[in-house]
Each structure stands twice: as C-alpha cells, then as structure tokens.
Amino acid sequence: MTVRTRTKRARHPHDDAPDTSGDFRRIAQLEDGPEKEELRQRVVRAWMPMAGRLARHFRNRGEALEDLEQVAALGLVKAVARYDISRGCAFESFAVPTIVGEIKRHFRDHMWGLHVPRRVQELRNRVRTTQRELSLGLDGHSPTVAQIAEHSGLSEEDVLVGMEALESYSTLSLDAELPGADDGYSLADTIGASEPGFERVVYREAVKPRLRQLPERERDILYMRFFCDMTQSRIAEQLGISQMHVSRLITRTCSRIHQEVESDRRHHEHDGARSAVAA
Numbered sequence: 001m002t003v004r005t006r007t008k009r010a011r012h013p014h015d016d017a018p019d020t021s022g023d024f025r026r027i028a029q030l031e032d033g034p035e036k037e038e039l040r041q042r043v044v045r046a047w048m049p050m051a052g053r054l055a056r057h058f059r060n061r062g063e064a065l066e067d068l069e070q071v072a073a074l075g076l077v078k079a080v081a082r083y084d085i086s087r088g089c090a091f092e093s094f095a096v097p098t099i100v101g102e103i104k105r106h107f108r109d110h111m112w113g114l115h116v117p118r119r120v121q122e123l124r125n126r127v128r129t130t131q132r133e134l135s136l137g138l139d140g141h142s143p144t145v146a147q148i149a150e151h152s153g154l155s156e157e158d159v160l161v162g163m164e165a166l167e168s169y170s171t172l173s174l175d176a177e178l179p180g181a182d183d184g185y186s187l188a189d190t191i192g193a194s195e196p197g198f199e200r201v202v203y204r205e206a207v208k209p210r211l212r213q214l215p216e217r218e219r220d221i222l223y224m225r226f227f228c229d230m231t232q233s234r235i236a237e238q239l240g241i242s243q244m245h246v247s248r249l250i251t252r253t254c255s256r257i258h259q260e261v262e263s264d265r266r267h268h269e270h271d272g273a274r275s276a277v278a279a
Contacts, residue, residue, distance in 0.1 A: 017092055018046040024085040043080050044073075047095065051076040054099050061107070068103060075102030120165045126152050127162030206264065210257045218253045225250060 020043045027043075030036040055072035059065045079095035130152040134143035145163070149156045211219060217239070224230045224238070232250070236243040 017050060020046055020091065021085065024083065024091065028085055040080050044076055047076055047080075047091075048073065050092070050095070051099055054096065055103065058103050058107070063107070068106075071103050071106045072099050075099035078102065120161060123154070123158050123162035124165035125162075126154065127159055128166060203261070206261045207257055210260055214253065218249055221246060221249055222253060 023039050023043050027036055027039050030039070051072040052069055055068040056065065058068055075098050076095060079091075079098040082098070083091055083094050085091075127148060130148045131143060134147055134151055143151075145156050145159050148154070149159045152159070154162070211222070214222070221235055221239070224235050225232070230238075232246045233243045236246045239246070
C-alpha cells in the first residue's frame with residue numbers, strides 16, 4: 001500500500017489575488033469612456049485588499065494607517081491605469097512595486113521633519129536596512145560603521161551621513177523636557193540669547209577715539225552728563241552758559257560722533273567685501 005504524503009505549500013501573501021485578466025483585456029480594447037472607466041474601478045475594488053496589506057507593512061512608522069491605506073489605494077489606481085496586459089507580465093508584478101513606491105514617496109516627501117536631500121534619504125534607508133539585517137546575527141548588538149559599510153557596499157563616510165540622517169526623520173519640540181530632568185528643564189532652556197552688552201562694548205570702544213578728538217568744553221559736558229549723571233541745568237550753571245546751549249551741544253556732539261562711527265563701520269564693511277571678492 002502506497003502512502004501518499006501531501007506537502008503543504010507555503011502560502012504566498014497574494015495567493016488570493018483576483019483574476020482580472022479578462023477585465024484588463026477588455027480595457028485594452030475599449031476607447032476612453034464611461035465603460036472603460038467602470039471596468040478600471042471594478043479592477044481597483046478587486047485588488048484593494050492587496051493594497052491594504054502593503055500599506056500595513058509600513059505601519060508604526062509615524063504615519064496613521066488610514067493615511068497609508070489611502071496612499072496605497074492611489075498607487076493601485078495608478079497601477080491599473082498604466083498596466084499594459086500585452087507586455088505579458090502579471091498585474092501583481094507590476095502593481096506591487098508601483099504601490100510600494102507610492103508609499104515610500106509619501107514618506108520621503110511628507111514625513112521628514114527636516115529638509116534632507118534625496119541622496120541622503122537613500123543613504124539613510126540603506127543604512128537602516130543594513131543595521132536591521134546585521135543585528136539579527138549579532139545577538140542584538142549594534143553593528144559598527146565598518147561592518148555596515150562592508151555589508152552595504154557604501155563607504156564609511158556615506159554610512160556616517162546615513163546614520164546622522166536617521167535623526168532627521170522627525171523633530172523634537174523645544175519644549176520637550178530633557179531626559180533625567182525633574183524640574184521641567186527643556187531644550188529651549190539650553191539655547192543662548194543675544195547679549196546686548198556685547199554690542200555696547202564694541203560701540204564704546206569705537207567711540208573712545210572720537211571723544212578724545214572733541215574740544216575740551218564738549219568733552220567736559222559729555223563727561224558731566226553721562227558719567228557724573230549731572231542735569232543739564234547744573235552743567236549750565238557750572239560752565240556759566242544757558243541750559244538750552246548745553247542741550248544743543250550735547251545733541252550736536254552725540255549726533256556727530258554717531259555719524260562718524262557709522263561711517264567708519266560702513267567703510268570697513270565695504271573694504272572687507274572688496275577683499276573677499278579679490279580673494
């Protein structure tokens with residue numbers, strides 16, 4: 001007695017794919033119009049479960065599953081519209097890369113928190129894939145840069161660029177509390193602010209030589225007003241002139257010094273620009 005053993009064949013993810021070859025042949029024969037569009041919509045509905053399965057492969061990556069399913073459905077519509085049955089390939093072989101490509105394009109164009117060049121995005125994806133593959137054989141340890149470069153065929157410099165881009169996929173709010181901080185200390189608290197005192201020091205140094213060139217009386221008036229904090233009336237009384245005269249001298253002197261300092265600054269900036277062009 002012969003015993004027949006039946007080996008169970010591994011089930012392909014799309015073994016339940018519908019047979020729409022007849023619809024595609026009919027679509028190829030029809031002119032553009034309502035009947036052709038209706039057939040295309042029927043094919044899209046038949047293949048929608050496959051598009052949903054492909055979308056679920058990309059879940060838990062920062063995008064809602066419903067949005068991924070919509071992107072996959074859009075890819076399916078494009079695949080149905082572009083498929084040419086006369087080329088002999090199965091629709092599934094054409095549709096899967098089209099749908100997956102549409103999903104990946106969605107991630108590339110809409111899900112990056114920072115602007116990253118396409119080449120860097122591709123390096124990031126290759127590095128991430130290689131890290132996952134190598135981690136399976138390293139008992140959970142992270143592979144080194146050299147190991148990733150050897151496995152992926154990239155240079156170590158490109159691997160480092162890809163690893164840096166892994167942190168650019170999403171951004172962190174400046175209000176996010178720093179790890180280990182129990183007092184609400186956030187990233188925003190680590191950012192420095194402009195210090196107006198620096199500009200004041202620079203301007204004060206620029207003014208010094210101009211002050212030395214002033215006539216003695218004008219220099220004395222500015223000293224008494226701004227360093228001794230004397231009122232204009234008291235200065236006028238001490239110098240034997242009117243308060244109005246003191247006011248005019250202060251305004252005129254300060255205005256002239258300011259104009260001279262600004263003129264010197266513009267002159268230095270112009271010389272610096274010319275030097276840069278010449279270099």
